[in-house]
Amino acid sequence: MGVADLSVSLDGRTVLITGSTTGMGQDIARTFARSGAKVAIHGLGEQEAIAHFVNELSELSGHKTFHFDHDLSDGRQGGVLVQAAIARLGDVDILINNAGVQFVSGVETFPTEQWDRLLAVNLGAAFHAIKAVFPGMKRKGWGRIINTASTLALAGEVGKTAYVAAKHGILGLTRTVALEGAELGITCNAICPGWVYTPLAAAQVEAKAAALGLSLEQTTKEHFLSEMPTKRFVDPFEVASAMLFLCTENARSITGIALPVDGGISA
Structure with missing residues (x-):
C-alpha cells in the first residue's frame, strides 16, 4: 500500500x-491525521486493535483521537454519533460518511431485513449525520462533507439491489446538500471508487470464487x-x-460532484 x-x-x-476502524476507512483516518487534523473515528471491531489504532492516530496528528461505536444499522444513530463527537471535540469541520455494508x-429473494440494514447504514446514517453537522458548519461559514459512493452510484449490478439503490441515493443527497451549502462556505462531494481491496471487497471475491469453483487469483x-x-x-x-x-x-469551488477514483471504469 502507498502513503498519501x-x-x-x-x-x-x-x-x-464513519466506518474508519477497518479497511479503506483506516487509510482515510491516517491521511487526515498526518495533515494535523483532530480525528474522530467510528466503527466496530476488536477493542484492543481499535485502542492501538487510536494511539497511532494521536501520534500522527499531535491531537487526542476519539473513537465512537454507534450502530448505524439504525440510521438515526448517524445524528447521535455527530452529537457525541461534538460533545468531545467541538464542532465537526469535516464529515466523511464512509461507513458501508454489502x-x-x-x-x-433479497431479505427485507438486509434491504433495511443497507439503506440505513449506506444512506440513512449519512443523511442524519449531515443534518447534525450542518448547523455548526453554517455558523462557522466553513465545512466539508464527503460521501463515499461507488461506481455503482452511476450504474447497476445484478444482485446488489439495496447497495446500488443506496449509492444512487447518496449522489442525490450529495447534490442537494451541495446546493444548500453553496453560499454558506460548505461543500459536499461524493467519491466513487472502483474496486478497492478492502475486507468488504475481499469477502465478495471469496464468495464469488467459492460459487464458481475458481481460485481467488x-x-x-x-x-x-x-x-x-x-x-x-x-x-x-x-x-x-x-x-x-x-x-x-x-x-x-468544487461541490456537488461525483468524483470517480476507479482505474478508468467510467471511461
Whole structure:
C-alpha cells in the first residue's frame, strides 16, 4: 500500500470519519491525521486493535483521537454519533460518511431485513449525520462533507439491489446538500471508487470464487479487474488523497460532484 504524499495542513480542523476502524476507512483516518487534523473515528471491531489504532492516530496528528461505536444499522444513530463527537471535540469541520455494508442476492429473494440494514447504514446514517453537522458548519461559514459512493452510484449490478439503490441515493443527497451549502462556505462531494481491496471487497471475491469453483487469483482477474482498464485494485490511499484535496481551500469551488477514483471504469 502507498502513503498519501500531500503537503496539506488541516491543523485545527476537526474531522469525523464513519466506518474508519477497518479497511479503506483506516487509510482515510491516517491521511487526515498526518495533515494535523483532530480525528474522530467510528466503527466496530476488536477493542484492543481499535485502542492501538487510536494511539497511532494521536501520534500522527499531535491531537487526542476519539473513537465512537454507534450502530448505524439504525440510521438515526448517524445524528447521535455527530452529537457525541461534538460533545468531545467541538464542532465537526469535516464529515466523511464512509461507513458501508454489502449484501448480495437477487431481488426476488433479497431479505427485507438486509434491504433495511443497507439503506440505513449506506444512506440513512449519512443523511442524519449531515443534518447534525450542518448547523455548526453554517455558523462557522466553513465545512466539508464527503460521501463515499461507488461506481455503482452511476450504474447497476445484478444482485446488489439495496447497495446500488443506496449509492444512487447518496449522489442525490450529495447534490442537494451541495446546493444548500453553496453560499454558506460548505461543500459536499461524493467519491466513487472502483474496486478497492478492502475486507468488504475481499469477502465478495471469496464468495464469488467459492460459487464458481475458481481460485481467488482467477476470480479476481476475470470477474473483478476485467472491467478496470488499469487491471489493478485502487489503493485506499488514492481515495484518501482525493478526499484530502477536496478539504483544501484550493477545492472550495468544487461541490456537488461525483468524483470517480476507479482505474478508468467510467471511461
